[in-house]
Amino acid sequence: MGALKYLTEGYATIDTNFLQFCASHGIFSIEDFLVHDVRMLVASAEQLSNSDTLKQGINQLLSIIETCHQPWMNGLVLLENREQKKHCLPTGCNSFDVFLQGGLREGHVTELVGPSSSGKTQVCFHVASKVAMKLGGVVYLDSGNSFSPTRVKQIVTRISGSVENQVNGNLQQALRNIECHAVFDIYALLNVLRQLKSNLEFQAGYKVRLIIVDSISSLIAPILGGNNAQGHALMVSVGYMLKKLADRHNIAVVVTNHMVSGEGGNLKPALGESWKNVPHVQLQFSRDHATNIYGVYILKHPYMASGGSANFMIP
Numbered sequence: 001m002g003a004l005k006y007l008t009e010g011y012a013t014i015d016t017n018f019l020q021f022c023a024s025h026g027i028f029s030i031e032d033f034l035v036h037d038v039r040m041l042v043a044s045a046e047q048l049s050n051s052d053t054l055k056q057g058i059n060q061l062l063s064i065i066e067t068c069h070q071p072w073m074n075g076l077v078l079l080e081n082r083e084q085k086k087h088c089l090p091t092g093c094n095s096f097d098v099f100l101q102g103g104l105r106e107g108h109v110t111e112l113v114g115p116s117s118s119g120k121t122q123v124c125f126h127v128a129s130k131v132a133m134k135l136g137g138v139v140y141l142d143s144g145n146s147f148s149p150t151r152v153k154q155i156v157t158r159i160s161g162s163v164e165n166q167v168n169g170n171l172q173q174a175l176r177n178i179e180c181h182a183v184f185d186i187y188a189l190l191n192v193l194r195q196l197k198s199n200l201e202f203q204a205g206y207k208v209r210l211i212i213v214d215s216i217s218s219l220i221a222p223i224l225g226g227n228n229a230q231g232h233a234l235m236v237s238v239g240y241m242l243k244k245l246a247d248r249h250n251i252a253v254v255v256t257n258h259m260v261s262g263e264g265g266n267l268k269p270a271l272g273e274s275w276k277n278v279p280h281v282q283l284q285f286s287r288d289h290a291t292n293i294y295g296v297y298i299l300k301h302p303y304m305a306s307g308g309s310a311n312f313m314i315p
């Protein structure tokens with residue numbers, strides 16, 4: 001955190017008068033503010049004619065600090081949080097859901113990583129269809145024109161059974177609930193995520209259960225490489241925004257990451273070590289082309305062992 005003067009542009013209540021008031025108490029930065037007794041500051045502001053605006057400035061600073069520094073939570077709170085808030089969204093691929101103890105967890109960023117044709121997009125379609133049909137809003141961020149309403153129709157029709165009215169109702173509900181955006185570069189992605197954040201915070205009744213970014217690696221990989229510090233910073237911003245949306249709004253976020261050739265020709269995730277901190281869960285997909293059986297292997301999970309694996313079918 002830095003000098004208070006840098007906050008004047010973004011916050012109307014942190015103006016020259018407020019800076020002068022702070023300076024009269026030896027407060028020039030957030031750090032100075034933090035070591036002062038807030039009650040004493042408020043009492044001192046109350047002696048002045050512009051006490052109301054000064055107190056608003058103090059409240060504004062407190063809320064900025066709170067936003068930047070989430071309170072620490074003990075294990076009990078975290079467990080309660082996990083059990084009460086973070087439900088699983090089923091994908092509809094049964095063995096996959098059983099393996100993941102219910103499906104994709106709300107509040108988590110889950111990364112599906114795998115070579116081409118390993119089932120990443122198909123799993124995205126399944127979970128999007130299932131959630132949009134029964135549970136609520138889905139935001140599908142499509143970087144490669146892969147979103148297919150026809151495929152969603154197939155999946156919804158299959159799940160809905162044979163009663164025609166029910167099929168039509170479910171289909172309309174599912175397609176209405178899926179908001180699809182084409183995003184062809186990282187800047188478009190950041191814009192959509194900012195807009196989404198603002199809608200979730202300020203638009204009454206706007207709720208999203210699932211965000212899918214297919215594929216995130218095709219947006220980020222081109223801006224990395226060499227000493228491209230700006231590319232790295234953009235990647236970190238995207239990761240931070242996705243995690244924040246997931247956590248604040250209890251949304252399941254799914255991103256896909258393709259694979260590239262690494263040392264000795266072995267395949268490795270296209271987004272490497274520095275991206276690895278972003279997803280809570282990293283699942284590697286494979287596919288046996290002869291039998292059409294898909295494989296899932298845990299690369300990273302907060303409470304399941306890495307290396308665990310299962311086979312599943314995509315219906």
Ligand SMILES: Nc1ncnc2c1ncn2[C@@H]1O[C@H](COP(=O)(O)OP(=O)(O)OP(=O)(O)O)[C@@H](O)[C@H]1O
Nearest residue numbers: 114115116117118119120121122123151154258315
């Ligand atoms: N409508 C469909 N019904 C059944 N299977 C399909 C359908 N469309 C595609 N598939 C199969 O799903 C396989 C997996 O494709 P998918 O698009 O999920 O791969 P991916 O891992 O996302 O690959 P990429 O990284 O190239 O996007 C395809 O090879 C295809 O055989």
